[in-house]
Amino acid sequence: MSAIPRERRSAWSLAILLGVVVTVTLQIFSGIAMGLGWMSLLAFHIEDGMAAALFILLEWLWLTGTRPGRRALGHLFPTVGQRWRAAGRQCRDIFLNRPTPALNTIVEGAFLLIATLAVLLGLLLAFTALPARFPLLLAGHRALAGLLALLWIIHLLLALHAALGRRAAARRC
Numbered sequence: 001m002s003a004i005p006r007e008r009r010s011a012w013s014l015a016i017l018l019g020v021v022v023t024v025t026l027q028i029f030s031g032i033a034m035g036l037g038w039m040s041l042l043a044f045h046i047e048d049g050m051a052a053a054l055f056i057l058l059e060w061l062w063l064t065g066t067r068p069g070r071r072a073l074g075h076l077f078p079t080v081g082q083r084w085r086a087a088g089r090q091c092r093d094i095f096l097n098r099p100t101p102a103l104n105t106i107v108e109g110a111f112l113l114i115a116t117l118a119v120l121l122g123l124l125l126a127f128t129a130l131p132a133r134f135p136l137l138l139a140g141h142r143a144l145a146g147l148l149a150l151l152w153i154i155h156l157l158l159a160l161h162a163a164l165g166r167r168a169a170a171r172r173c
């Protein structure tokens, strides 16, 4: 989520962002491991999930409750037209092997939104009696986790592409 200009984020808001990234990444990996049968990770998954829920709540409070946060919100959730134009530009630059923005804000906004939904479903799964009545809750939680893992990989590839582009440009100078 670092396409938000660094100078606009204070140290504490960067710490919140780091908390979101670390705890959600651990949730993705522990969720996948549970899916592969390592159910002994469930206690860790729930504890780290509660930490992820706290960091995500703080991130939303920063995004909606501070002036730099509201500016960042506009970058994370642009209008649909802006979103498609930016995605088109990014794809074109990747295919033409031109440098692209460090990290794609569209992916970052989607990541935050889907992580929020996955965490909300996770809390319902862990702390309410709803899963017994709505078995689709776990299926929804798993589907959101799959999307999140995909966005995580796209995010990583875009970051690598941007870093390699910057290195090649620095060598040419």
Ligand code: HEM
Binding pocket: 024, 027, 028, 030, 031, 032, 034, 035, 036, 042, 045, 046, 047, 048, 049, 050, 052, 053, 115, 118, 119, 120, 121, 122, 123, 125, 126, 138, 141, 142, 144, 145, 146, 148
């Ligand atoms: C972004 C955050 C999250 C991701 C990516 C994630 C991922 C997953 C995945 C992939 C599974 C399925 C594992 C399986 O197939 O058995 C799962 C299950 C589960 N998750 Fe999460 N999760 C997240 C957040 C949370 C939170 C916040 C909680 C609660 C505090 C939570 C509680 C649970 C529970 C109770 C299960 C059910 C385990 C079972 O009965 O099979 N998750 N999660």
